[in-house]
Amino acid sequence: MHTPSEIIYEFSDSRSDPRAPRSVEPTREDLEWLFAALFDAYGPRHWWPTVHGGSFELVVGAILVQNISWSNVERALVNMRDAGVWSFREILDAPDEEMHEIIRPSGYYKAKTRKLKEFAEFILGEHDGDLARLFALPIGEMREQLLSVWGIGEETADDIILYGAKKPSFVIDMYTRRLLARLGWEIRGKSYAAYQELFHKLLPHDPYLFNEYHALIDYHVARICRKKPLCDQCVLAEDCPVGLGVTQP
DNA sequence: TACCAGGTGACTG
DNA sequence: CAGTCACATGGT
Missing domain, CATH: 1.10.340.30 (Hypothetical protein; domain 2)
Structure with missing residues (x-):
């Protein structure tokens, strides 16, 4: 069910310059880089959490x-x-x-x-x-x-x-919005649909990819990219304008 | 102590 | 469309 990204997806390791001017919409390479970086750091998350299951x-x-x-x-x-x-x-x-x-x-x-x-x-x-x-x-x-x-x-x-249902509909939450904003990525419009369309447009509609991607974002943001971010512990810091001190949280 | 946490619907300008 | 507010408990 959960397979390392480099096996299923030939994701790029290049992305837009974190020091570049802000208000840049993320590219396919950006989203692939983010997933690979989080997956490499944390591994599969095995969401959704359960108590009894079902x-x-x-x-x-x-x-x-x-x-x-x-x-x-x-x-x-x-x-x-x-x-x-x-x-x-x-x-x-x-x-x-x-x-x-x-x-x-x-x-x-x-x-x-x-x-x-x-x-x-x-x-x-x-x-x-x-x-x-x-x-x-x-x-x-x-x-x-x-x-x-x-x-x-x-x-x-x-x-x-x-x-x-295990079908590919990308989940957007406040953590997703915060992380993208911190990375300096601006989305056209603030609506849920605007964020979701971005992921749907740039990524393969694979339920396992969407599952892990959202889970990884939430795991990372809850622990590291909090309201007061812990950039000194962040695996994205060298590629993030906040981590680099270019922009404020 | 005050702030925060995996949103939604009702209401307003 | 975008902003604001009520809704309520438990952890830090």
Whole structure:
């Protein structure tokens, strides 16, 4: 499943000059260089993280992790399993007050209770409660259906498509945006679609590549390219304008 | 202590 | 389209 980049992809090791004027859109070589550098440094990430495993947990976890740390989500997932709420039918049947207590550690527990129930209604009503039926749809149709569910935005939809259905829809999050900005790469437009189109335009649509690429970005940014970046520990520092002191974080 | 964390929807200019 | 705010817990 996870193979070193140099075996599957003949990625370039050249890229635009990190000292060049800013506001430069990344090239194919830039994106290939970034992936190779992160993969060589960290190796495969084996995402998505799981507590018990399975597609049900993947979807629930993707919703619960919205703007919260995964460690908080783990508690909520354990609570759900312990409480015997471990299917979309059981989510729908559980009283709101009970769901609130069960998922409280994941934060925003009232909003997320509604989100879980909205998704449960969707999958039970439209796909007979079977995630495999949703995952069998073409990417465009699957994404459209997911986005129609209240509480499922673009990142959560792509998490489900990429890590659940294992189809190539590149995941963009705040970490992706921060890293690209720090590297001095400017994207036309600030929308999610603008960022995603960049990766889709320049990289092969391989679910394993997209899986590892996003996972590597998040691993690296969470640990090194934080709000206060740890450039002295960063494997990209010599090729990054922030690491070189050319620009401010 | 105050800030931060793998977003989304509602609302505004 | 782009900016702002509410939503809420647990770790550092």
